[in-house]
Amino acid sequence: MSLFRQIWLAVIVSALIAFAGSFVASMLTARHYLSQQLTIKNNDNAASLALSMSQLDKDPVTVELQVAAVFDSGQYAAVRVIDPEGRVMIEKTSPPQTEGVPAWFVGLFPIVSEPGQAQVSNGWSQFATVELVSHSHFAYRELWEGGLRLLLWFVIGGCLMGLLGTHFLRRIKQPLDAVVAQAEAICEQRFVRIAEPAPHELKSVASAMNVMVDRLKAMFAKEAARLDAMRREATLDPLTGLANRAFFLNQLDAALSDDDAVPTGSMLLLRLADLAGINRRLGREMADELLRRMGSALLAQANEHPGAAAARLNGADFALLLPGVHDPSAVAESLLGTFNDLVSAGLIDGERIGHIASSPYLHGQGIGSLLSRLDAALASAEGQGTLAWSRAESGGQAHATTNADWRKLLDGAIHTQRLRLIEFPVANSRGQLLHLECPLRLQAAEGGEWLTAGSFMPIASRLAMTSELDLAAARLAMERISAGAAAVAVNLSGESIRDEHFRRRLHAQISTRKELAPRLWLEVSELGAFRHFGEFQAFCNLLRPLGCRLGIEHFGRQFSEIGRLHDIGLDYIKVDGSFIRAIDSQPGNQAFLKGLCGIAHNIGLTVIAEGVQTAAELAALPDLGFDGATGPAVPREKA
Template identity: 45%
Template sequence: MSMYRQLWFAIILSTLIALVGSLFASTMSSRAYLNEQLRMKNSDNATVLALSLSQKNIEPVELELIVASLFDNGHYASIKVTDPNGKTLIDRRANNEQIDVPSWFRDLFPIQSTPGQAQISSGWKQIGTISLVSHSSGAYATLWQSVKEMAAALTFSGLIACYLGALILRRIKQPLRAVIDQAKGMTERRFIITPESTVPELKQLSSAMNSTVLLLKSMFSEEAERLETLRIQANSDATTGLANRTHFISQLQASVEEENAPSGSLIIIRLSGLAAVNKGLGRNKTDDLLKQVGQLLLIHQKHLNDGLAARLNGTDFALLFRREDAAPIAQKLLNDIQKIFVSATEQFVVSIGFGHFDFGIAPSSLLAQVDAAVASAEAVGVSEVRQSAPLNIEHAPRSAEEWSKLILRAIEQNWVKLAYFPVIKNDGTCVHKESALRLMFGGEWFPAARFLPIAERLGLTEKLDLIAAKLALDELSKSNSSIDIAVNLSAQSIQSVDFRNKLRAILSSKPAAAKHLWLEVPENGVFANIDAFRQFHADLAPTSCHLGLEHFGRQFDKINLLHDLKLNYVKIDSGFVRNIDSNEGNQAFIKGVCTIVHRLALQCFAEGVTTPAELRTLSQLGLDAATGPEVGRQFPLLEK
C-alpha cells in the first residue's frame, strides 16, 4: 500500500473512530439522562397521586375507578396498588406500544423506566402502596431523533475533516511527487529542477535533490565536453578547425556506401599560390588567412545538407554535401576566397573542381574525377572553377517525371520488399535485423539510394516509410519469425501528423509484432526537428516499439538533448567506425560515447563495419553490437 493510501486510511480510520466514539458517548449520556428523567417523573407522579388519594376517605370501588380513569389516559405503562400486606388490589398494564424506532436500536440502548412508589394513607392509617410506570416510547423517540441529528452533525464534521486532510495531503503530495519524478528522471539521465516546497522538511529534501541534480548534470556536461574536445582533436585540422583528411575520407566512404542516402556533391579547393604567400607574409599571417578560409567553409557547411568541410593537406580543401547544386556554391567559394587573399598578393590563384556522386561509386574514383577537374582549372593559371567529367555510374538518373511513374507503379503493383542485414553482439547473438527497402523497376530490384532522393522531392517518402513498416510487421507476424526488425524512417516523414497517425494505426493493428519493431531516424533530422520527434515518440509510445537514432555522433555537441527523448538505442555513424583500428582518437571518442550512452540507459551500436580489424577493435570499446558488410560476412544467418 502506498504512503498516500496509508495516510488516507489513517485519516479516515481516525475520523471514523472519533465519530463513532463521540456518537456512542453522546447516546449513552442521553440515555442515562432520559432514564433519570423517567424515574423522577414516575416518582413525582406516584407521590402526587398518593397524596391526592390520601386526602379522601376513599372506598375500594372508588379507588379502582380512579385508577382506571387515570390509566385510560394512556400516559402509563402500568399502575399497581397493593394493600399493606402486599396483596394486589389493582393491577393495570398496557399492551406493548408501537414505537417508530428500530428494534435493534431499542435492544442496543434499552431505556429502563424505574417504577415510582408512594404510600396511600388515611390519617395515620396506611391504606396501601401505589406503584406506576410511565410509557418509555417518548424517551425512545427523543433518543433516536437525538442520535440521528448528532450522526448528521458528526458526519458533516467528518467530511470537513477529510477535506482538510485532503488539502494537507495535497500540499505534501505535490512536492513529494515532484521529488519522485526528479529521482526517476535521474535514473533516466533527465535532469529536472523542482521548485522548493513551503513545508520545512520537504523544502530540505527538494533542496538536497536539486543540488544532486545540478551536480550530476555538471558531471555529465563535463564528460560530454571532454568527449567533444577529444572528437575535435582526433578528427580536425589544428590550424583551420576543419575536418582532417582521415576523418573526411571516412565520411566520404560512408556517404557513397550509405544505401538510404540521397546523391551528393564534392568540391575540392586548391590554393595554388599558398607557398609564395607563406614566404612573403610569414607563417603566422598565412595561418590567419587559412583560418579565414576555414571559417568560410564552416559557414557553408552549416547551411548545407549533411555538409562536411575538410582540409586535405597544406593547400587542398574539400566540401562534401548532398542534394544542392554544386556549381553556384563553387563559384561563390572562389569569389570569397579571392577576397580573403587579395591583400596578400594579386597573383594568388584559387583552383576549384566539383563533381556529383550517387550510391555505389567508389570513393577513389570520385576523388580522382574531382581532382582531375581541379588540375584542369589549375593548368589555366588563373582562378577558375571546373566540373568533373560524368562519373561512370550504372543506371543513369532519369527525369523526375519518369522516376515518379516508376515509383508509383512499383507501389501500386506491390513490387516492394525488404532486404535484411544483421546487427550482432560480440557473442554472436542477433539484436535485430536492419531492413532496407527495395523497389522493382523493369524486373530489377533497386536499392533505396536509387529512388529515395527523387521520392523525397516528390513527397513520396511518407508512403514508402509506411510500406516499409507494414512489410516489417508482416514479417514479424509470421510464426517462424524470432528476430526483431529495424526500419529506417525519414526525418521528413515524422514531421507529418498524418504520417504519425497512419503509422500508429498500422502498429496498433498488430500490437504483438509492434513490440519487436525498431524504428530509427537520422540524428541530424531529429536534432533539426526536436519537437516533431518528441511528438512522434508520444504518439507511438502506446505501441511499445523501440526508437533510436542512426548516424549518431556527427552532432555530439547536442547530446544534452537526448535526456528527455526517451530513446532505446543509438547507432554510431560509420564515419567514426571506418579505420577505427588505426585511429586512436576515434577509439577514445567511441569508448566515451558508449560510456555516456550507457549512463543514459541506452544501447549503443556501430554502423558500417567493413573489415575484421574494425570489428575486433569495436568489440573492445564497450559497444553492444555492430552492423555492416563485415558483420554480414561473418554472420550470414539472415536472408538478404
C-alpha cells in the first residue's frame, strides 16, 4: 500500500475514532441537559396550569375544558388531573412523535424526563393534583441535528487533515524520491550527486551516498589518469606529445581503408635539417626545445582540422595527416613560417633549416605508395635550398565540386530518398550478433554511384545539413527493425545532436514506434560527444526513457574524459580502430585497452572494438575484456 493511501487510511480511522468518542460524549451530555430542561419545563407548566385551574369554577365541565385547551396546544404527551384519593379525574395522552429522527437514534439515546406535578386548590382545601408530561420530539430533533453537525465538522476536519498530510507527504517524498533515484542510478553504475534534503534523517542518508559517489568518482578519475598515462606512453612521443610512428601508421591505415573515412585529403612530411648538428652545437636542452616547438606547431594545425593527426616519425621527421583538405598550401606556408620563427629564436643555427613535402591521397590507396611519393617530394625539397616545400603529384583525381553543387546534390538525395543503409555485423566474443552497424549511403544521381558517409557528411556538416540526413538514417533504421532486424545501430553527427530542434524531432520520430526503440542503437563520435558535451548529455537524457541504446564510437583519443560518462546513462563505447590495429603484437596498447575495458565495465558500459582487420586481432580481444567487435575480420552472420 502506498504512503498516500496509508496516510488517508490513518486519517479516516483517526477521525472515526475521534468522532465516535466525541459523538457519544456529546450526545450523553446533551441528552442529560435536555432531560433536565424538560423536567423543569414540566414542573413550570404544571404549576401554571394548576394556578389557572384554582381560580376557575371546579365543576367537571370547566375543568375538562381547561385541560383540553392546554393539551390541544400539542406540546404535551400527557395531562392528568388526579383527585386527593388518587383517582384519575381527567386524562389526555398522545402517542410519541419522532418525525425526522431515526428510530435507532431514539433507542440509543432515550430522553427521560420527570412529570411535572402541582396542587389545584379550592379555597383552603386541595381540589386535585395536575400531572403534566411534555413531548420530547423537539429534544430528539435538536439532539439529532447536533449529532449531524458534529459529523459534518469531523468530515471537514478529516478532509483538511488528509489534504495537509498529503501535501506534507509530497514535500517529504520529493527528497526521498531523489535519494531512491540516486540509489537506482548507482545500481545502474551511474554515479550522480543529489542536493541534500532538509529532513535530518534523509539528509544523513543523502550525505553518505554523496560521499560514496565522490569517492567512486575520485577512484575512477585516478584509474582513468593512470590508464591515460599508459595510453600516452603507448601511442605518443614523450617529448613532443605527438603520435608516435606506430600509432600514426595505424591512423593512416584507418584513413586509407575504413569505410566511413573521409575519402580524400592531404599528408605532409616535415624534416628538421641537421638535427644532430644542432644537438652537438647548441646542446641537448636547446634541441629538445626545438622539437617541442615544432610539435606544438603541428599540434595546433591538427586541432584546426577535424580528424587530423600529427606525429613524430623519428628523430627529425614529422608527419601531418589532413583528411578532407585538398589544398594544403595554407598549412605548408604556416609551417614554413614556424621554421623561420625557430631560426629567429636561435633554435636553428645552421645554413640548412628544414623541408616540407606534401601529397594528396585517396581512399583505398596503399600506405607504401603514399609514403614513397612523399619521400620523393621531400628529397626534391632538400635539393631546392635551406628551406623549401615540394608538392607531390596525386596518384589519382578526387571528385571536387562547389558548395552550391553539394547543396543541390544533398537536397535532391534527401527529397527523392536516394538514401540507404548498408550493414556490418557487430558480434560478441562467441560470434553472436549484437547488432548491425548501418552507415548511411547517398546516391549522387539517379542510377549513379553510392557515396560513403565519409564522402558527403563533412560537406553536409559545413552546409548545416546533417540533421535531415541523420533523421533519414534513423527512419531507415526503424524500417529495417520493423522488417525483422534484431538490432540496428546508426551514426549521428555531433553537429546534429547540438541542435535542440533536431533532438525534439528525433524524439518524436522514435516515439511514434516506441516498441522498436529498444532495438535501435544510436551512436555519436567521440569528437562530437565531448566537443558538445552539454548537448550530448541533453540528447541522452531525452532519448534514454524511450529505451534506445546510446553509445560513443571512435573512442580512445580522449580517454581522460571517461569520468564525464558516469552519470549520463550511456550503454556502450566503440574503441577506435587505430588502437586495435595489430593489437595481438603490441603489449603497450594491450595494457591500456585492458584497463579501459575494466573501467568501462565498472561504470556499466559495453565495450566494442572497431576496425578489426585480422583473425589474430579478433582472437586477442576477449582476453583484453572486449564484449564485441566489428570490422572485416568479424564474420557476416545473421542473428
